[in-house]
Amino acid sequence: MSIRHSLLALLQDQPRYGYQLRVEFENRTGSTWPLNIGQVYTTLDRLERDGLVARKGDDGEGHVIYSITDKGQAEVQGWFAAPVERNNPPRNELAIKLALAVTLPGVDVQAAIQAQRVASIKALQDYTKARRDTAAGQRSGDTAWLLVLDSLIFQTEAEVRWLDLCEARMVQQAQPAGTNPARKTVNGVPEAAAPLNADSRR
Known part of the structure; x- marks a missing residue:
């Protein structure tokens, strides 16, 4: 499962902070694949490092808001357009x-x-x-x-x-x-x- 691209897709919808991203992901997938909040923030740090998201201040309560960059937009659009590869099937x-x-x-x-x-x-x-x-x-x-x-x-x-x-x-x-x-x-x-x-x- 690509958490990286899933978070980018949700940020394409609108800017959000980490906990909001976790809730939105689980709501939209029926909580079938629960996300660890630490995993969300680790992924956001990597996305920021790669120039795919940027911090846009906070919500006044200490939550850092992230928004998608133009590079991130291109990344998520490519993800939606490409088929999921089966070269390395997940462990069953x-x-x-x-x-x-x-x-x-x-x-x-x-x-x-x-x-x-x-x-x-x-x-x-x-x-x-x-x-x-x-x-x-x-x-x-x-x-x-x-x-x-x-x-x-x-x-x-x-x-x-x-x-x-x-x-x-x-x-x-x-x-x-x-x-x-x-x-x-x-x-x-x-x-x-x-x-x-x-x-x-x-």
Whole structure:
């Protein structure tokens, strides 16, 4: 997540001090990715050092107000225009956990998969309910939160499908040589689960 560019984008809207930036970021993303206030001020210091923001006095109560510079405007516009690169995918704790589990003796991989599936389906149900409730009483400022919820729903659906695939691979590996596993395979790879519907898993 680019905190640097997120803060610049909020300053493009209007000048703000650090705590206001933190509150605005969390309000617009549904507090899905909470920001540490120390992280906000550290980032502002770096942005000021790089000439992307400038101090514009204070609010009379000791809060330093920051505004975006022309260089900062160009930076944030370039960020919005460019795709998010996938050269270095973020660490996925679940993928790392299961990758290690299948390579170490004494780990019950099936139990680990099942425990995660239960948690992921619960999260999917919660996200789906939050989206339904928000859409039912949608206000003008809810669009950003709905976009975040849609992203979380799709990511969690994909996670549950991946867990199904992991389990199918474990079942296939457990089959004696020369037997046909019960689950269908495509080119030797277990067929992925059917598309998910969060309501159907309640």
